[in-house]
Amino acid sequence: MRTDGHLRSLAGNRRFRQLLGVRLTSQAADGMFQASLALSVFFNPDLGEANDPFRYAAAVAILLGPYSLLGPYVGTVLDRCSRRNLIGGANLARAALMLVICLTLVTGFNWTWVLCAMLVLAANRFVLAGLAASHPQVVPEKDLVTANSLASTLGALAYGLGLATTGVAKLLDSGVSYSMLALAAGCGYLVSAFIVTASFGRSDLGPVDEAPGGGLWRGVADTTAGMWEGFKHLGRRRGPALVMAVQGLHRFLYGIVFIIAIALFMGFFWDLQSDPDRTTTISWLLVLAVLGNVGVLAAALATPRATRVWGPRNWVLVLIGLCAVVVACLAGTMKPVMFAVAVLLVNIASQGIKITVDTSIQRGIEDAYRGRVFSVNDTVYNVGYLAGLFAAAIVVPKDGYTPGTLIGVAVAYALVCLGYAYLARADAPYDAQSWSPAAPAPRPTTSQ
Template sequence: MRTEGHLRKAISQPLFRRLLAVRLTSQASDGLFQASLALSVFFNPDIQADPLSYAVAFTILVGPYSLLGPYVGVVLDRFSRRNLTIAANLTRAALTLMVVMVLPIGFEWFWVVCAMGVLALNRFVLAGLTAAQPHVVAEPELVTANSAASTLGAVAFGLGIASAGAAQLFHSGLSYAFLAFLAAIGYAVSAAVASRSFRPAALGPEGGERPSSGIWQGVRDTTRGLIEGLRYLRHAAKPGWVMVLQGVHRMLYGIVFIVAIVLFFGFFHNPNLHPNGEDSLRWLLILAVLGNLGVALAALTTPRATRWFGPRQWVLGLALTCSIMAAALAGTMLPAMFAIAVIFINIASQGIKITVDTSIQTEVADSYRGRVFSLNDTIYNVGYLGGLFLGALFVPGDGYTPRTLAGVALAYLITVVGYGYASRNAPPYDTHHEHHSKAL
């Protein structure tokens, strides 16, 4: 089966292109906004950072929507995903403008609360767009559509971050507040594209599959719904096991991330030659570009690889690649090795994500899909946060800790063996199912 044919079919769908435009404008704005926050903290001379401080800072970035995740599914399964996307982006634009007004003043509580609101609403947008994907492309093209959408979204996010970093590195004179203002414009544009491109019911959920209970009853039943969702996944082992693998991967990814951040601001940083941290920022921009290259390569390889080798073998190979890269980092502890590793680890991370998204879309009923996607997002982000704080416990102030990276390599290897055994009769999805769908 030719992947190129699937990509052409997906791109030829006007609704898919419009949904992609909503995603790209939103995620590029996310990159600008989050970079403006991070730079204002990490390059603030009044803040003395350590591994725990970095973990706390990133918790502010991803913590709110991680905890909000389960409630997102309750809403996405009851109300128009198109309308929710519009409302979330318009609210984010308004909150970002509030951040713009207080950002020059300093790191104040109001600034933090508004920022957490912007980031929390990100869950409604991304989870809603992913759950809506089956409504804009045919099932045989889902894996390729997921690859294109999530990968291009990640690239747009990375470009937003890189643009903000380049503005800082080249002393453009653009303030962090102005970068946040550009993000607010992007959120408003994303809302406008969604409003003009789709009817209220076009992105689901379908009327006959919406839960009959009201929103407040849904909120009260969220905990019970999560338990039911977990029970659902017990009987749907295909998406369940690969979601577990992705959660473990994200935890280990978080550990490697905190090691890299502390290393480049600590052990690899030369304060005598670069008192303002230009060397650290330069390396982090290089890693960001290479990380986006890895994401793009995942988009090219994952659709073909899952059809050639099968999705189960593909994610096993990706997790094994992470183990090899972590071992190489532990053995060298050199910036160049991090530059190489970030490519392969991001190929693995994005490839696993594409496979998980496709598994949920093809193996989970639409009436549960929003909740399962939200549960998956929570596992995805909480795993990452856990990795950040776990890494902060073992990473010294300068970040030089080859033993920690060796432990990560071993943990990835154990994960490969464990998932390989648990999923021996439950691959993420049936690759023959799309052949059957084509014949119908």
């Protein structure tokens, strides 16, 4: 399908351009803030000894924890409050919190700026979801697919630009402090809040109709009960349930490998005499971040065809098997370049599994339960990763050199692969005919 006409229509749509401006300024500020947060935790001498796996786990938990806890409830709020006011208010609050962070960041690793950082990132969930929910109010239905694709792609680029700007500023030793970087992010949030409040009226971005089911607290209670109903429904849909379990185990093991990699580059791979300012370390971490994103893109391109050719179940087995081989190779080499290659391959596996899981829920779960099952999946996805991070913080030494742990992770991946191959032999993630036109007859792949 050609998108030229849709792009021209969107380019001439003033309201869409304004909403896109809100997204780009907000996500660029997100990139700057999250990069400055990570750098301040990993490289700020004022926060004490840098080589601490628990600190790495805590830093990532700050980034993901609010998402994990608030994710299922965001829609409840968006359907009951003015989205324009919610987006503008959230960004104004984040700009104010940046001032607190700037004043407290230099005093050390204390809970004041940690709490503020968590609030900033929790608000981000509402901003991005609110922007996505607002598209139907400013874009004709025929242009929605293109608008969603364009907004998400440009938003990701803006976020990456914010990350890169902060990373390069520290890499070049520009003298810009962590507090100044956070303050610059606050200015971005302030601009985003100004654009949305100046461009739209209170009800312009929805919700159009009053949400069913009563007030906000009733909605929160209903959402909690709905997640439990979605969990119980998975017991009758083995195909999606099994592949979701595989993804949760993969995220746990992925978290362990992540902490080992960070600890190695901050410790074992770091040469104090030749690189006292950790310039090489920062460069390697930027390379890993880029390769991780390349892996996500490669998985998005490869997964549709791979699932059609091999089937979704076999594709998941290939990806988990790939993780086992890659991690085993890491244990045998322990070289920086091998970790760079591993980041690319493991991120291909991680995103490929995620796409397959999402598709299994879309095709294998009834519409009446689909939203609740997605909420359960979102929680399993993030909680599994966080559990892996803190499990690694307990067993990984400060310099990260632990080939024995990597061997254990590789064995665990192999066991997950074998276990899934056995348990899902008659329960693929979704129906065979949905991926193979050569399937001789319909064959249900989920237990009734």
